[in-house]
Amino acid sequence: MGPEHAVASLELTVNGVRRRVEVDAEESLLSVLRDELDLTGTKYGCGEGQCGACTVLVDGRPTRSCLTKAVTVGGRAVTTIEGIEENGRLHAVQEAFLEVGAMQCGYCTPGLIVEAVALLRRERDPSETEIARAMEGHICRCCTYPRILRAIRQAAHAARPTKENPR
Amino acid sequence: MSEKQRDPDLEPERYELREGLPYRFELGRRGFLQLLGGVVVLVVTTDADGQESGRTGAGAITDRDLAAWLHVSEDGTVTVSTGKAEVGQNIRTSLTQAVAEELRAPLASIRMVMGDTDLTPFDMGTFGSRTTPFMAPQLRRAAATARELLKELAAQEWGVEPAALVVAEGRVTHPVTGRSLAFGALTKGQKLVRTLGEDIPLTPAERWTVAGRSVPKVNGRDHVTGRHRYASDLTRPGMWHGTVLRPPAIGATLASVDTSAAEAMSGVVVVRDGDFVGVAASRASAAARARDALRPVWKTTPQPSGRDLYDRLRKPPEPEPSDGRRGAPHVVGSVADALSSAHRRLESTYTVAYIAHVPLEPRAAVAEWIDGRLTVWTGTQRPFGVRGELAEAFHLPEEKVRVIVPDTGSGYGGKHTGECAVEAARLAKAAGRPVKLVWSREEEFRWAYFRPAGVIDVHSGVDAEGRLVAWEMHNYNSGSAAIRTPYAAPNQRIEFHPSDSPLRQGSYRVLAATANNFARESHMDELAAAMKLDPLELRRRNLEDPRLRAVLEAAADRFGWAKATSEPGHGHGIACGVEKGSYVATCTEVRVDASGDVRVLRLVTAFECGAIVNPEHLRNQVEGCLVMGLGGALFEAVEFDKGEILNPRLSLYRVPRVSDLPEIDIMLLDRKDLPSAGAGETPIVGVAPALAGAIFAATATRLRALPLAPRGIPRPREAASRRGR
Numbered sequence: 001m002g003p004e005h006a007v008a009s010l011e012l013t014v015n016g017v018r019r020r021v022e023v024d025a026e027e028s029l030l031s032v033l034r035d036e037l038d039l040t041g042t043k044y045g046c047g048e049g050q051c052g053a054c055t056v057l058v059d060g061r062p063t064r065s066c067l068t069k070a071v072t073v074g075g076r077a078v079t080t081i082e083g084i085e086e087n088g089r090l091h092a093v094q095e096a097f098l099e100v101g102a103m104q105c106g107y108c109t110p111g112l113i114v115e116a117v118a119l120l121r122r123e124r125d126p127s128e129t130e131i132a133r134a135m136e137g138h139i140c141r142c143c144t145y146p147r148i149l150r151a152i153r154q155a156a157h158a159a160r161p162t163k164e165n166p167r
Numbered sequence: 168m169s170e171k172q173r174d175p176d177l178e179p180e181r182y183e184l185r186e187g188l189p190y191r192f193e194l195g196r197r198g199f200l201q202l203l204g205g206v207v208v209l210v211v212t213t214d215a216d217g218q219e220s221g222r223t224g225a226g227a228i229t230d231r232d233l234a235a236w237l238h239v240s241e242d243g244t245v246t247v248s249t250g251k252a253e254v255g256q257n258i259r260t261s262l263t264q265a266v267a268e269e270l271r272a273p274l275a276s277i278r279m280v281m282g283d284t285d286l287t288p289f290d291m292g293t294f295g296s297r298t299t300p301f302m303a304p305q306l307r308r309a310a311a312t313a314r315e316l317l318k319e320l321a322a323q324e325w326g327v328e329p330a331a332l333v334v335a336e337g338r339v340t341h342p343v344t345g346r347s348l349a350f351g352a353l354t355k356g357q358k359l360v361r362t363l364g365e366d367i368p369l370t371p372a373e374r375w376t377v378a379g380r381s382v383p384k385v386n387g388r389d390h391v392t393g394r395h396r397y398a399s400d401l402t403r404p405g406m407w408h409g410t411v412l413r414p415p416a417i418g419a420t421l422a423s424v425d426t427s428a429a430e431a432m433s434g435v436v437v438v439r440d441g442d443f444v445g446v447a448a449s450r451a452s453a454a455a456r457a458r459d460a461l462r463p464v465w466k467t468t469p470q471p472s473g474r475d476l477y478d479r480l481r482k483p484p485e486p487e488p489s490d491g492r493r494g495a496p497h498v499v500g501s502v503a504d505a506l507s508s509a510h511r512r513l514e515s516t517y518t519v520a521y522i523a524h525v526p527l528e529p530r531a532a533v534a535e536w537i538d539g540r541l542t543v544w545t546g547t548q549r550p551f552g553v554r555g556e557l558a559e560a561f562h563l564p565e566e567k568v569r570v571i572v573p574d575t576g577s578g579y580g581g582k583h584t585g586e587c588a589v590e591a592a593r594l595a596k597a598a599g600r601p602v603k604l605v606w607s608r609e610e611e612f613r614w615a616y617f618r619p620a621g622v623i624d625v626h627s628g629v630d631a632e633g634r635l636v637a638w639e640m641h642n643y644n645s646g647s648a649a650i651r652t653p654y655a656a657p658n659q660r661i662e663f664h665p666s667d668s669p670l671r672q673g674s675y676r677v678l679a680a681t682a683n684n685f686a687r688e689s690h691m692d693e694l695a696a697a698m699k700l701d702p703l704e705l706r707r708r709n710l711e712d713p714r715l716r717a718v719l720e721a722a723a724d725r726f727g728w729a730k731a732t733s734e735p736g737h738g739h740g741i742a743c744g745v746e747k748g749s750y751v752a753t754c755t756e757v758r759v760d761a762s763g764d765v766r767v768l769r770l771v772t773a774f775e776c777g778a779i780v781n782p783e784h785l786r787n788q789v790e791g792c793l794v795m796g797l798g799g800a801l802f803e804a805v806e807f808d809k810g811e812i813l814n815p816r817l818s819l820y821r822v823p824r825v826s827d828l829p830e831i832d833i834m835l836l837d838r839k840d841l842p843s844a845g846a847g848e849t850p851i852v853g854v855a856p857a858l859a860g861a862i863f864a865a866t867a868t869r870l871r872a873l874p875l876a877p878r879g880i881p882r883p884r885e886a887a888s889r890r891g892r
Contacts, residue, residue, distance in 0.1 A: 041393015
């Protein structure tokens with residue numbers, strides 16, 4: 001049997017754009033995003049859902065794309081780090097990561113930001129415990145965790161409605 | 168002399184450089200200064216900084232004597248070239264700051280070209296906290312030389328004295344007449360090359376305006392948007408994906424392999440070259456399927472297991488290494504005599520396990536052959552070293568090989584070697600097209616290299632006041648970094664003993680300083696306990712180095728050491744250390760519950776590395792070191808049996824996570840009167856011994872093995888029997 005034996009055509013909606021791709025039945029969403037769609041902001045780190053570097057949103061929910069078969073997300077909305085900016089403007093979480101310097105090598109950063117964006121959409125003003133719990137599934141090997149937590153806290157505060165800017 | 172021969176003198180612990188290539192394949196200019204115009208400053212290595220570049224400067228200036236160069240173009244863009252690589256330590260930013268400071272140019276006008284063997288001068292590698300103390304001053308001088316040259320140009324243009332001119336924001340201005348020209352306009356139509364002036368005055372740290380401040384990571388925006396392309400993210404036209412067949416255990420060799428099923432698959436290239444077997448295909452999944460269809464027969468050889476590790480490491484290597492790894496013992500006075508008359512003697516043995524770097528971006532490379540010339544994009548701390556490995560593997564002259572290092576997903580000393588680059592290049596050669604190879608996490612655990620394990624024996628003697636009279640320390644295998652004691656002991660014997668390591672080992676952040684500092688500081692604690700002295704007080708009585716004393720006192724003061732009283736289940740620990748020109752002291756507070764679980768509540772660290780270049784990035788590095796240090800101190804260990812790694816996955820090998828975070832308090836002591844030292848490594852060395860001390864204070868159990876508590880603290884009775892020696 002040739003290696004192309006299991007290739008099927010699949011329609012994906014990624015960052016609001018419909019894309020038709022050829023996928024293997026066994027191929028992970030991560031591979032398809034990176035190798036077929038050239039959306040390389042989503043990273044491979046462990047292949048077993050332990051590090052969170054591959055986190056994307058599927059219908060708004062943070063999902064480990066390394067453990068998700070691409071064929072299972074047809075017709076569902078996939079958001080990657082490349083889709084987090086709004087009209088060319090950084091999301092508050094991205095701004096906060098930059099301001100706080102919540103990275104060293106930056107390899108884990110996209111997965112963390114996607115997770116944090118989902119958290120802040122679920123919970124406008126998350127507690128320390130909620131932030132920590134959401135980030136527990138992510139590894140930053142440079143160990144910038146104190147800054148990561150601070151950045152998310154800062155982004156949550158920035159998004160808080162104010163008198164001048166009721167949301 | 169080749170680079171490899173030179174290395175042992177420079178740093179005797181770079182074991183991996185002495186290893187042969189993993190594969191030997193069958194046989195099968197630089198134009199970086201061709202710039203159109205503008206101002207070029209060449210940084211030429213001198214004897215004093217020859218170590219940094221790996222060569223000594225003598226005779227005519229050639230490409231090989233260059234350490235860096237700086238170019239101001241006609242449009243005012245400043246390009247600075249250095250062979251250093253960015254692996255998360257933020258040197259792209261700190262070096263940009265150094266140049267901006269001296270050149271008086273906006274940060275945004277400066278572009279760093281790094282780690283590209285065609286575009287940057289030779290550099291031995293990015294390791295050993297050497298960029299800040301050695302490369303940064305060279306770039307500062309280059310920038311200052313360019314600035315003075317630009318001033319001269321303006322002075323000629325306007326017929327005024329250079330001293331009457333002011334340089335700021337990328338412009339030279341004559342305040343008296345109000346005339347002003349941008350750098351680019353001043354260079355127009357000319358090409359001026361100048362060699363670095365040795366006597367160029369540098370801006371003293373107390374007058375820094377750009378350096379010394381916290382500026383954000385220069386390419387940070389690309390990281391938060393996912394736009395930055397690491398080596399593993401790159402693609403080339405027509406590129407395929409590769410995968411490599413791995414043996415079942417260390418030391419296994421290929422007896423035979425049936426490749427027919429894999430080769431029968433269409434669109435697949437199978438390569439067999441000596442012990443190397445790999446596959447390339449248009450999709451990674453197809454390559455993996457073809458690899459799984461290979462039918463290899465392996466010849467295994469007996470391999471050691473973790474349980475006899477430490478006995479093994481005590482045995483001398485066979486044959487005795489002739490490469491200078493051993494070095495001479497450090498001997499002062501007579502330890503034997505001093506011990507015999509000491510008030511109190513103490514002997515203890517400490518061990519450290521192998522640990523893995525776990526860079527989150529695994530080894531990755533994209534290789535492309537065009538007309539017999541090889542280009543490889545890869546994440547490594549040694550671009551020129553990897554170029555050498557590629558040239559050797561493919562029997563090519565080095566100028567036929569280009570290595571490009573995109574800013575890399577971390578290294579921590581773990582990415583000095585080019586095995587992935589060599590493999591990708593071999594596959595690309597066979598496939599006749601570019602090939603990308605990304606190691607899996609499991610490959611990274613099994614086939615990269617580890618921080619060396621080690622055994623350390625300490626034998627000491629003190630007088631009635633707790634002052635050291637004798638200090639003897641023997642380190643087996645883990646290395647000689649920071650092996651000398653900073654404490655004043657009149658009689659010393661300190662020796663590093665190389666061993667045959669059963670696992671592949673190499674550099675890890677701060678090398679053996681973590682192991683040696685753990686043993687030394689733990690032993691100081693044990694002496695304090697034996698003498699019924701406070702651990703801080705015992706250190707004070709033995710410590711003369713004023714910089715180390717300063718951080719120790721600062722950390723103790725901030726922590727509230729004087730008032731901190733340990734009780735069962737709740738303990739405090741303190742430790743200090745010096746390495747690579749920087750000084751650290753760490754105090755910690757732990758809670759140990761009834762089941763033996765250890766919870767680190769607080770880490771207070773004082774750190775001093777001379778004049779601070781970027782306070783926020785420094786703080787970030789210190790934080791990272793402390794939290795990373797928790798892993799090696801408490802739970803990280805590579806387990807192996809008969810040459811097989813037993814925990815080669817992140818679900819089996821625990822690294823620090825958010826839930827491991829203690830409260831962290833960092834004091835940075837800024838010594839503007841002292842040159843800046845590197846800071847990405849040393850802060851780690853206080854963590855393990857401080858924790859061991861705190862656990863002892865909480866449980867009366869003295870743990871002498873790293874990791875200290877992979878499965879919690881053993882029950883007291885068990886601990887007592889372990890303690891008996």
